[in-house]
Amino acid sequence: METTVCPWCQTEIVWDEEIGPEENCPYCHNELKGYRSLSIQIGDEDDEEGTEESMDWEEDAEEGDESSSFWAQEDMQHQLPPSIRTLDKFEESHDLMNYEESVEKILDEQEEVPECPKCRDFMVLAGAQEITGQGFVPTQFSALNAPVIQPPFRVNVYICTGCFHVETNLMEEDRLRMVDHLSRQKS
Template identity: 45%
Template sequence: MSVVVCPWCQSEIPQEEGAEPEKFCPVCENELDGYRTLRIGLGDEEDEEEEEEYTGGDSSESGEDLSWVDDGELTEKNEALLRFEESVEKLLDEQDVVPECPHCREYMLEAGEAQVAPSAFRPRVPDELGQPVLEAPFSYTVYVCPACFTVQQTLSEEGRSQIARRLSQAGTARSGKRP
């Protein structure tokens, strides 16, 4: 007794020797022989001959147009995508810091740096701290994801130092110590 595995539901279908094989799966009732495999030749004549043997004839007899491989627009789009990916890789190689996108986990490209002027920023003064956590002017680096185009900002090293210094001063002031 042999066993056939249904490609759709992965059920094992026992086949008795000498009996004709099942054409449909008794579990999911899908066709066992026609798993809908698509074979595409990429220009080799040998592949076309093999495809004709597999399909039982010429693909033009079935009325299907499989000439999409020769489509210039598709080739042009693939080349453009390849050039895009190569450019992204080169830009990422130049960066010192390469953060991951919080949405899609792709590496982000550094797009530039922005300055925040005192007139454009109104700091919040927490009661616990008694002074702003961050005061303008400060700068931040802007990153862009080349996959989902999410934008992310990261505070510059100078701004980070400013926050660390202010928060450590607040901690020592609460404990009664002076820096």
């Protein structure tokens, strides 16, 4: 009996000698011969030849290769998104090695180091902001006798070091105050 490993789901497939191997995996139904991978070469950007060879899947997508699976076609039809790391735009005009060294020193001093939800770089604590009753309208829930949290409260303001996304979260004392408040509510 002939054995094949599906490159998509990593399942070992044993084919009957009389029937022989099929074109598609019986488990995930993807094409066994149409598996495509992307090779990215790190090095000189001037080396265009290696890039063309490793990106031959784009040509297949343009030609409308009907033999590939749905997922492979879906991946090929979409171009890779541009970098969401806004920091990369400043590479020519600023010394990003010093920038990253400074960021590392700051991150070493932080108690919490959240990941950016957009680009997964680390976020630095920029400061704190107090939310007062002015400009803040709390949501009223019928399950509660009062808002989830009453102003004034403070939030930590974090800035992503890669895409500069700004994120906030409650400071520790206000987290405790909110948990205490919600745990005392009767249903």
